[in-house]
Amino acid sequence: MAQDDRDVLEVLRAELDFIDQGGYGRSVRTPWKPTSVFQDSLSCINFGYPYRAHPCNECHLLDLVPPERRAEVVPCHHIPLNEAGETVETLEMEDNQQKLEESVKNWLRTRIRQIEGERARAMIP
Secondary structure, rough: OOOOOHHHHHHHHHHHHHHHHOOOOOOOOOOOOOOOOOOOOOOOOOOOOOOOOOOOOHHHHHHHHOHOOOOOOOOHHHHHOOOOOHHHHHHHOOOHHHHHHHHHHHHHHHHHHHHHHHHHHOOOO
């Protein structure tokens, strides 16, 4: 279970905004180094650390990873993004950054709407 004290809805909204702003483009400082979805954004509880200071089981995104994939090196790359079961990992293998980002953005929009709907229903007496 996540020990991240951030609001998961805000984390997902920030990730969507990050991608919309071109966040996963090549870095000016390290253009030879590819970026990694989730890991190279503020969504990652280890963002900015040169090594993993926090285990992935403290992250909100782990709750969205199928239980059988939670022990992977990068568990968030195994979140099913669509009905076809594509994940960040499978899409990275296709080497199509635009498709990867569009799939992640669509997944983020869907999850954000779901969470907003759940919270709205919880407010109804």
